[in-house]
Amino acid sequence: MVMAQALYKALHSDSTSAQIHVVAPEWSRPLLARMPQVSKVHSLDVAHGEFGLFKRRHLGKQLRSEGFSQAIVLPRSFKSALVPWVAKIPRRVGDIGEFRHGLLTNAFPSNKDKSIPSVCNYLRYINIESDITLVKKQYFPELSVDHANQAKVLEDNAIAADVPLIACMVGAEYGPSKQWPVEHFASLIKMLKQQGMNVCLLGSAKDIEVGQQIESQCDESVFNLCGKTSLLDAIDILAACHVAVSNDSGLMHIAAAVDTPVIAMYGATTPAYTPPLHSKAKSFYVRLACSPCWQRTCQYQHYRCLKDIMPQDVYSAVMSRL
Numbered sequence: 001m002v003m004a005q006a007l008y009k010a011l012h013s014d015s016t017s018a019q020i021h022v023v024a025p026e027w028s029r030p031l032l033a034r035m036p037q038v039s040k041v042h043s044l045d046v047a048h049g050e051f052g053l054f055k056r057r058h059l060g061k062q063l064r065s066e067g068f069s070q071a072i073v074l075p076r077s078f079k080s081a082l083v084p085w086v087a088k089i090p091r092r093v094g095d096i097g098e099f100r101h102g103l104l105t106n107a108f109p110s111n112k113d114k115s116i117p118s119v120c121n122y123l124r125y126i127n128i129e130s131d132i133t134l135v136k137k138q139y140f141p142e143l144s145v146d147h148a149n150q151a152k153v154l155e156d157n158a159i160a161a162d163v164p165l166i167a168c169m170v171g172a173e174y175g176p177s178k179q180w181p182v183e184h185f186a187s188l189i190k191m192l193k194q195q196g197m198n199v200c201l202l203g204s205a206k207d208i209e210v211g212q213q214i215e216s217q218c219d220e221s222v223f224n225l226c227g228k229t230s231l232l233d234a235i236d237i238l239a240a241c242h243v244a245v246s247n248d249s250g251l252m253h254i255a256a257a258v259d260t261p262v263i264a265m266y267g268a269t270t271p272a273y274t275p276p277l278h279s280k281a282k283s284f285y286v287r288l289a290c291s292p293c294w295q296r297t298c299q300y301q302h303y304r305c306l307k308d309i310m311p312q313d314v315y316s317a318v319m320s321r322l
Helices: 005-014 026-033 053-066 079-086 118-124 147-156 182-194 205-217 231-240 250-257 311-320
Strands: 020-024 038-043 070-073 091-095 106-108 165-169 198-202 243-247 262-266 282-285
Touching: 005 020, 005 118, 020 026, 020 053, 026 038, 026 231, 038 053, 053 079, 070 079, 079 091, 147 231, 165 182, 165 231, 165 250, 182 198, 182 205, 182 311, 198 205, 198 231, 231 250, 243 250, 243 311, 250 262, 262 311, 282 311
Parallel strands: 020 038, 070 091, 091 106, 165 198, 165 243, 243 262, 262 282
Antiparallel strands: none
16 A cells, blocks of 8 residues: 555646546555545455445446546455446556456556566556666655644653664564564663663554564663554654664555554565665564575474575664664
8 A cells, every 4th residue: 555656646747637546445645645645545345355246236336427537456366456447537558467358448467476566566657667777766655744743642652752662573463484583672772771772562453462562672762653553653752763674565665655664574574575765774584495485384393484684684774773
């Protein structure tokens, strides 16, 4: 969802009068509200994995009156192309995907090469062909920040605004093959605290347990905010941070999009496909024979791709960006 903003920015660079509407799950509305290029959000009330034919058909009929000239379908699934087809939008662009030739008017060959950044795949839908080295900074995601809310959230959590703040995004929805070890996070935090820095842990409610595990291994106090912030609050907190240390996750991309330097750890995935789009980002990636495996758990149960990323190296990367 964050990386899709590159497409919105590119569309606006061609036509500042373009009206961009986004069909998306309701949870993403706060995130899209921080993208000035998005004029309106149409919520699609379907659960992950749900086909939801009648809901998609209903929304498509509602959208007919909007008079859209073009729809760009980013997901590759058959069901995701149903709404613009029902809405009778004249130009419908996207990958061929799941045999959806009849639903699209401009079908691109499916590009499953994960050595090409996904943001580049999005840009090719509007004829911007590039690799990541050629993606102009003007297309990098850039979320707006509510500074009044930022000050309130920092105050509510007793986080001093005059002390360097480092964020650690400790979870990964995908699974343990994308999670840097708890003991490594704890070791890093100890080194940062010795330098007089504040550290906050960020994550969803699903990350509460891992946040508590890290906190219990730290000699110094940390601000454990896992499961305690809204998405908007997390955006504003990350904008106040000097550096963000993260697994390959959504919060990693949010940090980059609020202009916070990111130190990212990759295990089962690769920075070639979903890099943090920030000029001062640093990605750690151990190139094992089995990497990247794209599996949720390590088939060999050693997780060396993450364990071999040493806390001292990550600490040095953080310090070099302060």
